[in-house]
Ligand SMILES: Nc1ncnc2c1ncn2[C@@H]1O[C@H](COP(=O)(O)OP(=O)(O)OP(=O)(O)O)[C@@H](O)[C@H]1O
């Protein structure tokens with residue numbers, strides 16, 4: 049659309065605007081690069097295989113992040129195990145079994161829109177009151193994972209829903225006209241066609257869950273030992289970074305290294321999500 | 337059952353559709369679908385009203401009429417595909433054999449299996465050619481592999497695709513040409529052994545050559561299946577149909593103006609509107 | 620007259636069972652919001668029952684162990700930090716979107732968009748950490764102590780900027796090309812075209828992006844907690860250390876009991892209410908429920 053704007057007229061205000069916009073963009077890009085460069089510069093020195101697998105020592109100042117990575121993965125696994133089936137079912141229901149007009153459908157949509165905006169610290173309060181106290185899970189990987197599941201449901205469901213609604217209607221009609229059941233149409237046609245959107249939604253959810261700190265402090269807790277069961281407390285990587293930088297003097301080096309690990313993980317997940325979404329779009333366009 | 341149908345099944349094992357191409361015998365008028373006082377609304381907007389006609393077993397019935405007069409709506413009421421459209425309401429009575437298709441106890445999937453549908457735009461599933469036919473069969477309870485293979489071969493032969501695709505059955509169906517895709521869709525419908533085939537402008541998205549191939553195929557389906565076909569191509573309707581129904585908009589609602597034998601409707605229309613439409617001066 | 624039922628699920632028993640179980644899952648999802656609100660209320664109740672609501676605003680200072688629950692300083696800090704962040708992020712975000720749509724060559728626009736996406740995905744704890752180690756010392760050199768409202772504003776601005784930019788970018792992309800062509804044909808200057816045609820046409824989307832960014836800023840915890848200094852006081856200058864409501868929850872939840880704990884849940888309720896207003900405002904503004 050750039051060409052629509054034409055060549056900048058040689059008058060003063062237009063030139064000033066051009067400069068302001070390039071300047072603003074440069075400022076944003078500069079900040080981003082400064083942040084990334086700083087993490088890389090300070091973090092790369094510490095990251096090594098040992099750092100990834102060893103247990104933390106001296107409150108994390110030395111040693112590694114082995115148990116923390118294990119807890120992070122465990123929390124993530126609980127969150128996905130809870131959110132994926134529930135989210136998939138809800139998205140299918142929303143896009144295939146209701147017309148959005150029913151009371152329940154409106155309730156679900158409202159719930160999702162609001163949940164998407166609820167601050168993560170509030171999820172932390174809720175998770176603490178509900179999972180930790182009422183359900184008696186205490187500070188545990190299970191409580192943290194379930195809290196995260198509530199957080200990532202909206203983003204995952206919306207993703208799957210958009211994937212399903214992008215499936216051409218001709219296929220739905222074709223399947224119905226052959227006397228196929230809804231279940232068969234879903235299994236053989238709709239879900240496979242929406243698979244890239246489903247994976248992309250899952251990746252977005254994982255990204256969100258990995259980045260989360262506030263919701264985990266009072267649910268999965270701080271304990272940095274290797275967890276032995278889902279009812280053990282486990283420290284997530286993001287919580288580790290927080291603890292090192294705020295509560296441990298001299299923890300900056302380790303915090304930098306942990307932050308670098310987290311960012312690299314997120315970048316990897318982000319590119320997978322991008323690729324999947326891209327493939328999904330390409331497929332939509334290439335359909336006859 | 338009409339004599340023509342038994343002829344069809346008797347020859348089905350050898351080459352299916354051959355002997356039936358040119359027999360008027362198929363047109364012994366036994367109704368297979370009787371439509372009584374059908375009306376159809378989209379929300380508050382009526383699209384069709386007071387449509388009553390019989391579809392005769394083994395014959396080809398052509399639906400003609402200007403755009404927007406409710407032909408597609410009529411077809412989709414017959415296999416209750418209109419259920420899929422939000423806000424679409426159907427009134428009146430449609431009898432299929434002995435059953436009322438709006439009977440709450442009816443097996444809807446079974447009904448749609450017996451009344452197949454072909455759409456204007458070919459819509460093969462994003463699966464392989466083989467899976468496009470195999471999946472619906474399996475879903476309808478055909479499990480034995482040899483039986484599946486035989487039915488698939490038969491259906492593809494019937495639509496004249498077997499020679500073209502038998503060596504690439506596992507290639508994606510979306511890689512076929514438009515005409516091939518449409519014939520695959522017809523094969524996908526007939527592999528389920530329906531009694532009625534509803535076709536909504538099946539040739540209009542195809543080039544003239546593919547269109548001719550599909551038209552010849554429809555001709556060969558006569559007798560074995562009851563065909564209801566929507567077409568804007570009057571010459572085509574005249575070439576292939578035994579019966580014709582002419583729809584027209586009156587006060588923004590689609591109505592059936594005239595229904596009769598094809599030859600009579602085209603050569604001696606009873607209604608002035610029909611005459612004008614066929615003469616091409618309507619408007 | 621017989622009407623066909625207007626539902627897609629048919630009489631196939633398997634389909635009916637499927638519809639029911641999927642419906643149950645959906646009901647469970649709908650119940651989550653109810654559960655969240657119910658538990659926040661339940662935990663707040665012991666306190667809400669005993670004291671006047673207005674005391675949360677009028678009490679002198681935040682000394683929850685001495686039954687003094689004045690949230691005003693923290694509310695002010697929250698609003699000031701969010702507002703300041705939006706003041707920076709809205710123009711910069713819009714500039715970024717205009718840059719992507721109208722100024723950058725396509726390849727650069729693509730990478731820039733990609734970068735915004737990555738920026739949006741960076742964890743708040745990493746922003747906080749970077750602010751703590753880089754930004755706070757910089758500010759401290761200028762005006763100690765460094766950990767301050769200003770630091771919070773800057774970090775929050777950087778965090779919510781991608782939200783504004785990406786939403787505005789989408790909204791600008793949806794402006795029909797022929798409107799812009801029309802403007803070009805009228806001989807409008809580039810400035811006239813952007814401010815006279817493109818931005819007004821996309822204003823709903825841009826506004827929605829700003830509201831979403833506001834919700835994100837209000838609810839942000841970790842980044843602010845790490846750079847704002849966490850002193851409970853109404854800020855009198857940008858360089859004063861402040862404590863936001865979210866940071867307060869994170870700081871005190873670890874040891875709070877009884878009414879003190881309840882007061883933190885009241886804070887949570889208040890935050891949720893604020894965000895709810897913004898979300899409903901956004902939905903209203905974009906006029907879409909998207910899924911109806
Ligand atoms: N899903 C729908 N929702 C609302 N109105 C519809 C819908 N489908 C069709 N209509 C309306 O119903 C009327 C009949 O449409 P229909 O598609 O049945 O006509 P048609 O005879 O098949 O036309 P064509 O020859 O162009 O295919 C039209 O006025 C159309 O606008």
Ligand SMILES: [Mg+2]
Pocket residue numbers: 407408409536
């Ligand atoms: Mg039509």
